[in-house]
Amino acid sequence: MKKRPTSRLQLSYIISYMLIFIVPFSIISLIFYFNSVNSLREEIEISHINNLKNIKNIVDDRMKELNNIGALISYDPKLSPYRVSLNQFRPEAIDELKKYKENSAIIDDLYLYYFKQNEIFSTNGHMSVNTFLEYQSNVQIAEKDVFMNNLRDINIPGISTSVNIFDNNNPTFLYPLPPGPVSSFGVVFMKLEDTFFKNMINNILGSYEGIVLIFDQENKVIATYSNESEKLKVADVKSILDKNGTISELNINKVNYSVLKVKSETSQWSYVTALPTKQFFSKVSEFKTFMLLILLFIAIVATFLTIYIALRQYHPIEKMLDTVKRKDTSYPVSNKNELDNMRIIIENLYAQHEDLNNKFEKQEPLVRDQCLITLLQGHMKAVNQSKELFQSLNLTFTGNYSFVFVTSFSKEQLSDIDMRELELASSQLLRNAKLYSVELINEKVVAYIINGNVSKKGENQKFLSQFMQLLMANDKNLCIGVGKTYKGKEFINRSFIEASAAFEHGISNQISGVILFDEIKEQQETMWLPKTDLLKLTQSCKQGNVEIATEAVKLLTTWLSERNAPIHLIKHMQYDIINTIIKTASETGISINLKKASYQLDVTSIRQFEIDLIELVKEICIEISKKKENQKSQLQFDILKYIHDHFQDYTLSLENMAQNFNLSASYLSRFIKDETQKTFSQYVWELRLTEVKKQLTETNSPIKQIISDVGYIDAPNFTRKFKNSVGLTPSEYRNIHAKHSKLS
Numbered sequence: 001m002k003k004r005p006t007s008r009l010q011l012s013y014i015i016s017y018m019l020i021f022i023v024p025f026s027i028i029s030l031i032f033y034f035n036s037v038n039s040l041r042e043e044i045e046i047s048h049i050n051n052l053k054n055i056k057n058i059v060d061d062r063m064k065e066l067n068n069i070g071a072l073i074s075y076d077p078k079l080s081p082y083r084v085s086l087n088q089f090r091p092e093a094i095d096e097l098k099k100y101k102e103n104s105a106i107i108d109d110l111y112l113y114y115f116k117q118n119e120i121f122s123t124n125g126h127m128s129v130n131t132f133l134e135y136q137s138n139v140q141i142a143e144k145d146v147f148m149n150n151l152r153d154i155n156i157p158g159i160s161t162s163v164n165i166f167d168n169n170n171p172t173f174l175y176p177l178p179p180g181p182v183s184s185f186g187v188v189f190m191k192l193e194d195t196f197f198k199n200m201i202n203n204i205l206g207s208y209e210g211i212v213l214i215f216d217q218e219n220k221v222i223a224t225y226s227n228e229s230e231k232l233k234v235a236d237v238k239s240i241l242d243k244n245g246t247i248s249e250l251n252i253n254k255v256n257y258s259v260l261k262v263k264s265e266t267s268q269w270s271y272v273t274a275l276p277t278k279q280f281f282s283k284v285s286e287f288k289t290f291m292l293l294i295l296l297f298i299a300i301v302a303t304f305l306t307i308y309i310a311l312r313q314y315h316p317i318e319k320m321l322d323t324v325k326r327k328d329t330s331y332p333v334s335n336k337n338e339l340d341n342m343r344i345i346i347e348n349l350y351a352q353h354e355d356l357n358n359k360f361e362k363q364e365p366l367v368r369d370q371c372l373i374t375l376l377q378g379h380m381k382a383v384n385q386s387k388e389l390f391q392s393l394n395l396t397f398t399g400n401y402s403f404v405f406v407t408s409f410s411k412e413q414l415s416d417i418d419m420r421e422l423e424l425a426s427s428q429l430l431r432n433a434k435l436y437s438v439e440l441i442n443e444k445v446v447a448y449i450i451n452g453n454v455s456k457k458g459e460n461q462k463f464l465s466q467f468m469q470l471l472m473a474n475d476k477n478l479c480i481g482v483g484k485t486y487k488g489k490e491f492i493n494r495s496f497i498e499a500s501a502a503f504e505h506g507i508s509n510q511i512s513g514v515i516l517f518d519e520i521k522e523q524q525e526t527m528w529l530p531k532t533d534l535l536k537l538t539q540s541c542k543q544g545n546v547e548i549a550t551e552a553v554k555l556l557t558t559w560l561s562e563r564n565a566p567i568h569l570i571k572h573m574q575y576d577i578i579n580t581i582i583k584t585a586s587e588t589g590i591s592i593n594l595k596k597a598s599y600q601l602d603v604t605s606i607r608q609f610e611i612d613l614i615e616l617v618k619e620i621c622i623e624i625s626k627k628k629e630n631q632k633s634q635l636q637f638d639i640l641k642y643i644h645d646h647f648q649d650y651t652l653s654l655e656n657m658a659q660n661f662n663l664s665a666s667y668l669s670r671f672i673k674d675e676t677q678k679t680f681s682q683y684v685w686e687l688r689l690t691e692v693k694k695q696l697t698e699t700n701s702p703i704k705q706i707i708s709d710v711g712y713i714d715a716p717n718f719t720r721k722f723k724n725s726v727g728l729t730p731s732e733y734r735n736i737h738a739k740h741s742k743l744s
Contacts (some may be wrong), residue, residue, distance in 0.1 A: 017310040021302055029295050036250060036291060041284050043262070045247060048204070051264040052271045060105055060266045060448050062196075064172075067157050068099050070175030070188050073112065079116045081186065084121060098123045108170065114177075114186035115152060137165050151187050155180060158267070159192075161220040170194050171223065197223035211255070213237055217268035237274045250274065366674040368393045372438040376404070376447055378493030378545055385405050399452035403485040404496040405464065405514075406445045406503045407478060409664075429466045429497035439667050445503065449492060454485060464514045479506040482516045497548050501535030529556060529573050534580055539582045541617060544625035549617045553577075557610035576608060579698070581616065590623045635661070636675055639668070647687040650711040654680050688712065689725060696734040703730045 073079055078096045083089040093112075100121050101110045112121040114127070129148075133139050139147045150163045157175045165172045170191050175600050177186040189284055201212040202225060204347045211226040213234060219241050221234055237635070240248045240259050245539030250257040256277040278285075279456070371390055375380050383390070434453025454460055460482075468480060481503025498517040506515040520532050537552035556577055561572055639661065646652050659667040673681050688710040695706045704715050707730075712718040723729050728736065 014307055014310040015068065016305070017306045021306045025299065025302065029299075029579070033288075033291055033295065037284060037288055039506075040287050047513055048260050048273055048275075049246060049262060051204050052260060052273060055204070055214075056262050056264050056269070056271050058200060059197075059269070059271075060264055061679070063158070063267055065104055066107075066190055067175070068158055069104060069107075069190070070173075071181075073097075073100060073175070073188050074177050074179075079112060081117065084112070084119070084126075084319070085117060090121070090126060093121055094123065094125060097121060104190075105191045106191050106193050106196050109191040111189050112186070113151070113189070116185065117147070139165065153183065154187060155182075155184065158216065159222055161218075161222060165189055166191050171255045172194060178496060198225065201225045204273055206280050208275050210273065210279075211237065211564055213270075213272045213274075215241060215270040215272065219270070222269070225627075237272055241270055243273070249277070269280055275541065293497050326605065346528070354724060364393065365670045368395065368481055369438045371395055372436055372447075372449065373440065375449070375489065376440075376496045377436070377543065378490075378547065380490050383489075395436065396434070397451045397489045401454045401455065401485050401487055401491050402449060402451045402489055402497045403454060403460065403496065404447055405447050405480050405482040406447045406496070406499045407480045408445045429463050445500070447496060447499070449496075451489070457485075460485065461514070461516075468514060477512045479503060479512050480514045482514060484518050493545065494548060496544060497536060497545060498532075500539040501532070505531070505535055529576055530559060533559070534577075537577075537617075538580060538584050541581065541624065542588055544621045544628065546618050546621045550614050553610060553613050553617055556607055557613070559604045570606075577613065581613075581620065585620050585623075588624050589627065590620055636671075639672065640675065643672075643684065644687065647684050648691070648709060648711045650713055652684065652711060685721070689722065692718075692722070692730065693726075693733065696730060697737045703734070706730075 032239075077083070078089070078095060079093050084093045085498060096327050097110050097112060101107050110123050111132075113119075118128055120129055127136075129144070130141060133141050133144060133147070140401070147163070151174075153174045154160065154163070154174050157179050158173065160174045163172070163174065170193075173190040173192060175188040175190070176184040177188065178184065197214065199213075203225065204212050204225075209227045211224065214223040215238075216222050219238060224234065236250065236252050237259060240250065240261065244619070246261055248259045250259055257274050259275045260273045260275075262272075267618075271662075309622075315713050367389070371383075371386065371393060372395070374386075399406060403422055433450055433454050436449045436451070438447055438449075450460075450463075464480065464482060468478060481499045483498035483500070484503065486492070486495055502515045502517040502520065506512070517532060520535070533552055533555045537549060537556065540547075540549035540552055557612075560573060561568070597694055642657065642660070643652075654665050654669060658668045662669065663671075672678075672683060676683050678686070691710050692706055694708070695701060695705070699706070706719045707715045719729055722733075726733060
């Protein structure tokens with residue numbers, strides 16, 4: 001039986017899963033490992049540093065306590081040089097020294113010595129200097145003069161390292177009288193308990209081998225304790241005192257030591273611990289081993305689990321690839337490597353998605369405008385069929401009420417106005433509502449749709465006045481026509497026609513400001529046709545909206561039938577309606593049968609007049625709709641032809657073209673992108689590039705002349721762009737194609 005070969009996908013999948021696990025696991029493990037080790041190391045260091053700081057704080061407090069005692073003695077009148085020189089006051093002075101000694105638990109004995117007297121006073125009595133030196137001090141009588149000079153040289157209170165009065169086990173605190181740079185006349189020396197430093201520093205080392213030292217401000221040893229005095233000397237540790245930092249490393253006799261240092265800001269003393277690094281971080285070493293074993297165990301278990309999951313996932317992927325091969329033969333799928341096949345499939349899908357996304361982004365502004373125009377035109381069937389498209393363009397229209405207002409700008413003003421920023425600014429003026437704007441090139445106006453909870457007339461008027469202030473910077477004599485507010489988006493078209501009628505009324509009567517359709521005043525309201533209905537008829541015809549035009553005709557004929565006016569007055573009103581329709585057709589460039597229009601006047605029945613008039617209005621609306629479509633096609637042809645005829649002109653620009661075609665630059669830019677799938681600059685560049693290639697291969701003209709002929713003044717810049725597009729410089733392109741033409 002032939003053994004089935006191992007799939008490359010299977011091996012690749014296992015390796016991929018292993019890499020997916022190993023890389024993040026390794027990174028996380030290393031981070032966790034080093035963080036844990038460093039944290040433990042820092043905790044150990046901080047623990048020892050805190051021990052040193054505790055000693056420092058205790059010693060500082062004790063030194064402060066001794067300083068206070070010395071200061072009290074210096075100002076105590078019972079211990080003045082005069083009083084202690086008199087025998088009758090000496091017992092009192094000795095009692096006073098006893099009181100000071102009892103105030104401190106660390107003082108073993110207290111001595112007072114004035115240099116001009118030969119007596120030293122203590123808590124046990126008084127004695128001569130020679131007696132003190134012979135029986136109670138560590139100083140020989142032969143060294144008396146040196147000892148006395150050393151006492152006189154002391155000007156700062158503290159534990160002295162230069163004057164060893166007592167046994168080395170008993171540190172001595174000396175307090176000059178008075179302290180400071182002035183000449184002293186005496187000294188208080190306090191014999192401290194021999195366990196003063198020992199009890200504090202013994203517990204720091206514990207079972208560690210090492211040494212603990214206390215140095216004064218002159219780096220002289222005050223106290224020391226060692227578990228391995230034979231190996232580590234004071235001089236070895238002293239070298240790190242001037243170094244910055246709390247922790248240092250020393251290598252002595254091939255042994256690494258970790259040295260911790262804390263310095264007192266009060267006394268300027270240094271507290272130092274030197275421990276063998278191996279012992280100092282022994283817990284860290286043990287923790288490292290423990291962590292590595294745990295991580296190794298997790299890695300082994302996870303590896304087996306990863307292999308198992310990879311094998312389980314292999315079969316569904318293979319099945320998926322087989323399905324793609326069967327159902328879509330357009331992908332160039334091979335049988336060599338399934339992972340490569342998946343890559344090809346995904347790349348093709350991604351390329352298609354990117355292409356569709358780019359197309360959508362380029363078309364989005366135009367599609368958005370077209371959707372809004374469809375809504376304004378009242379094509380609700382198309383709107384309802386495009387719900388998802390409206391939602392993708394964020395045209396939600398979720399509000400209950402809507403109304404439309406229109407205005408117009410010059411081309412220069414449209415170029416300066418950012419419609420999207422204006423929408424955002426306007427939406428902030430009206431709560432619970434959204435504003436959408438669209439430029440209507442045929443009507444030469446900009447329409448704004450307000451949708452939301454906008455049923456309150458007062459709020460709407462306040463918004464319109466504020467909105468007008470936003471636009472006043474561009475046109476002080478701005479006219480805004482406003483339609484009625486309707487419930488439901490299916491009536492937006494009706495509000496738009498009313499807004500257009502109000503706008504046209506304002507323009508024709510040279511009225512600026514906000515003009516509400518339902519507030520247009522009639523001069524002869526009861527005697528003549530309603531002006532609002534005539535305006536609605538005019539605008540609905542111009543929009544090609546048969547439904548609203550028919551409605552306007554019915555409103556006018558109903559008004560005629562309800563008036564008991566003389567027959568000649570009704571005839572004049574009928575003349576007015578016919579003239580309005582003929583004028584509208586004339587303004588839009590639509591030719592109508594004047595005989596047929598005048599025939600309407602011979603009809604005596606208002607009902608028949610209405611029927612014939614509706615038929616005429618329908619014909620005009622249909623013709624206007626056709627003309628708008630033809631105008632768009634003609635505009636497309638004219639714009640593209642203009643670019644093809646003038647792309648060699650270096651003055652060609654989007655702004656000049658917009659002015660030539662009486663359009664705004666923003667609308668023209670979107671129009672060109674919609675028709676060519678390219679921006680204006682890209683389209684012109686491709687035309688110029690094609691023409692340069694043609695002249696390079698078909699003529700012998702100088703390259704600079706060719707570049708100049710296609711509308712480029714900056715030849716070096718064109719050469720760089722040409723190379724970026726073609727991969728060759730113009731001269732290289734000409735040489736290569738010249739060789740090809742010779743060979744052919």
